[in-house]
Amino acid sequence: MEAIVDRIIPPDAETPGGKDARCAVFIDRQLKGPYGSASGLYRLGPFMKGTKEQGPQSPLTPAELYRKGLAALDQYCKAKEAGKTFEQLSADQQDDTLKRIESGEIKFDSVDAQGFFSALLKDVPEGFFSDPIHGGNRDMVGWKMIGFPGIRYDYRDWIGRHNERYPYPPVSIAGRADWTPHKS
Amino acid sequence: MRSALTIAAALLALGAGTGSCLSGGLQDYAAVERGRYLAAAADCGSCHTVPGSGHPFGGGRPIETPFGILAAPNITPDRQTGIGAWTDDEFDAAVRHGRSRNGARLYPAMPFPYYSRMSRDEVKDIRAYLNTIEPVHNAVRVNRLPFPLDLRASMIVWDALYFRPGEFHPDASKSKEWNRGAYLVQGPEHCGACHTPKTFLGGDESSEPLQGYVLQGWTAPDITSGEGPLRDWSIEDVATYLKAGHNRNAAATGQMAEVVELSTSKLSDSDLKAIASYLKDVSGPAQASSSPPDKNVLTAGAAIYQDLCSACHRQDGKGVPNMFPNLAEAATVKAKDPTTVLRVILQGAQTVSTDREPTGPAMPAFGWQLDDAKVAAVATYVRDHFGKAPAVSASEVGKARTAEATRTN
């Protein structure tokens, strides 16, 4: 997972990538929780494949999808890349593999590869941009990248200040560094 | 609910040789109406009714005192477990002299030293009203104090030191309105019972009337004017607060919310103006200046305030009139004791809803989100920046958190 998230959102000089931002931790926690078990969704059958417009109809929960998807990915890599797992490939090889899953060129036997990739495309950025209390967006690196202030609730002083950069550091539900008194 | 049973009980009581209660008659409408108003002014329900029980005045509500717990008795007309069999004289002795039916001394959780300012006729009217309440069968074990305080005889000393019986005497040099206000404050509303500092024996510090006290996990603030916290409040501010539970400066929560709901919101506008006029004439000392807090703590507190508090209280602390308190004018912010400030930050606070001001906004809890150091920082910032009140330490916050965890009110 860490390898995947670091390709979906690679590190660069200014901003960490998915791995350092703890997107994998985020996804792991989400999959362990109600999202992973599809809790609250309509799970009664019969499960039938419909049109694209009718939305997801798979009985697989996200946790099952990830488990199968990751297993299938490693199985594919081991078979096609001289016994290496995805993690062991070079960054370029990883990117290439992901692109070919995205395009539909690579298919998995046990699970819909493109479906797995769609979930990644949704979940990894969520891990990068959601509040750090959910495990990702470590130290609000995602928010700092774009200049999003987080949960600060009062912008009355700023609604009329047009075309001006908003200067305050972001704050999450868990707070920010400035909430803790510095030691003299 | 009035039922046939009530009327029957009343008639029985009438026939049980209660001589002096015959004047006016138990069913005298005017007396019952006066009594209902006075019972509201005296706020009998705050102690004697368990909230939500549907049994007004049925007793059993635990009252927390610095010395232990007492449970308020059942004062419905039930003959076995209430006061249905009491004579009017016995009722008067309890309310105005602090003596129970068998002569035992009442603890001053029953504010008889204040009710003593009322007249006998007024207490009779309250009795007439209480006689119309549905009798509730509820035997209450009142005395839950630890030994030796549970020996009521210990009240002999207390009464000698602190009980000054006697009806209210108007001050001829003051207006009728002032005197009415003074009577209500010193008598039935017994404001000093919460708002006057106490000696170590739990009696009023008579030299510091209404200058604040901490009880039952809340700060009952200094409500004096002159140099005191209500210095900038007008008479109308005070009267509106008591009627509506909200005014342009502050909002009633905690125990005061109950006082507004059960007592002051039911008083007439003229009585509330009288109370306000009197209170605005009670001088109090200026706050003692406190040493300036640690700058780092203030900086952190200001950051927390900007992020979490300003959305309601505004960056300048002015809040929204009748909704979110103006932190520079709310008495509990300035109080020397930070109990209420810490409590509302940690647990949140539900303000009162009244007919005049139904909104009843609530402050959310922040105790889950902020650790002790952060609560101390924002509380210190708020108190220093808006109230010039002393700082709060992280360990004080820790103690408050622990105390609140075991609290039931």
Add this chain to the structure above:
Amino acid sequence: MSRKLPARDVVIIGLGWTGSILAYELADAGLDVIAIERGPWRNTATDYPPGYAADELRYRIRHELFLRPEQTTFTFRNKMNQTALPIRSWGAFMPPNGVGGGGVHWNAETWRFLPSDFVARTHLTQRYGAGFLPEDMTIQDWGVTYDDLEPHYDRFEYLCGTSGQAGNVKGKIVDGGNPFEGPRSRDYPNPAQQQPFGATLFAKAARELGYKPFPQPSGNMSRPYQNPLGVRLGPCTYCGFCEWFGCGNYSKASPQTTILPALLRKSNFSARDNSEVTRINLDASRKHATGVTFVDSDGTEWEQPADLVILAAYTIFNVQLLLLSNIGKPYDPKANSGVIGRNFTHQTISDVTSFFDPAKFIFNPFIASGAIGTCIDEFNGDNFDHGPHGFVGGGYMGQVQTNGRPIETAPVPPGTPLWGAQWKKAVKENYQSALKPGTGVHGSMYSYRDVYVDLDPTYKDRFDRPLARMTIDFHDNEIKQNKFLTDKFAEIFQAMGAKQVVKQYRKAPYDITKYQTTHLCGGAIMGTDPSTSALNRYLQSWDVPNLFVMGASAFPQNAGYNPTGTVAALAYWAAEAIRDKYLKNPGQLINA
């Protein structure tokens, strides 16, 4: 076996906007009222305080304030010859749940419909001829006029403290407001909200193009406000976590912030939460409702008898309950007969994303509110000559960007890969300098013979009752309408100096996975003819006179505006009819 509760005068199914409005009006009239709400109780400080309300993942992505599809959902298909499948996870719309209903998580965009919207068929036929309308378009006149509803629109706006700039006061056009709106009796109770940079640029460009832009009417308070019930709201702080979220500081109009504090002080009102009404019960004549049956959180079934039943459960739940209770003749699209389920509509939404020079533009998209924005109405309703264009209907359009929440708001120019280093770079470069209104073009959806609601033959809810089935697709009329509007919309962004303008037209088929507002309408429509409507002009059931059905389910077709203002105005209109007419003489109010 149901356990029977003591009878009440009124039982209200659902305690959202219309449930709260009716509860207050009828309790105020002295009736003994009980409201039964499927979802939980919700209050500001305990359910969405500022300390954690602004959690995009929890509320926007994981839908915490909405109905759980597991509790109930619908099935969906585009066409009658398809098999409908369950909506397993919400997408196209977000059904409310809990006290306050949609009023908790709406944007608070508070519009009135146009006078011509209420007489759509008559008006359009007169102007363009009957042949101009598609043969399978089933639009109808409502049975009420804008003038009937005007005092009730006013009432709702003053209940909510709607912040806006009037455009037509008693016939006099006022500069700065919407010149197309129907005449209103007075100004809005609060001035319009302050507008962010993007909205002011839009207004400038729109004016230069000859349009008359105006601030969107907003239920986010521009200042502290006390409404006629004595309830107070605080000022909006532009937090950018409005729609899909609860408001943390009492500044968004909702039942909680406008009605419930006053309603709860009435001793003749009570409510049950976490209790789902499963059936409206009828007597043997089947012309009189005896009350409702509901199931509580223990699974125990209860019967709540009442003399008057108000169905206020939201469009599609209203229709489902009528079908499950066998009230009214179910609509048969093939035979074109029956009324329950017909004239079902949604909204025709599209967007334009525009990219500006990051060196010159800083939009701060996170400083916003749910109903902020500047709009033009030149292309709504019949405000323009449709003759040359070959479609009817229209909508408002505006730079109505309500937020900059990062998971949803990562616009990148077309051609950017969906992931990787280039994607990350493009997100970073464009976040502050792109505009993405969201529901920028807000077009009408008219009604059609083959767009309707009925009961699904296969899929069931947790009580083993059939789910409601939606059959819905876009028709050429709306697709044409949307292309026309979107093109016009894009021109404005071009004029604002965008370096790239990307149009996202609404395309058929209707896609249940793409969010396009929760403005489901119709299915239990009002009208003048019982053979083509379920309700009379007072929202009273033609079949069961002691049943009134609130909500947008009454709309014969949807106009180019958010429906809540009209939903609430109809609720006040119906409440007045109940108080002034029905209670004095219970029975059918209209002899059709």
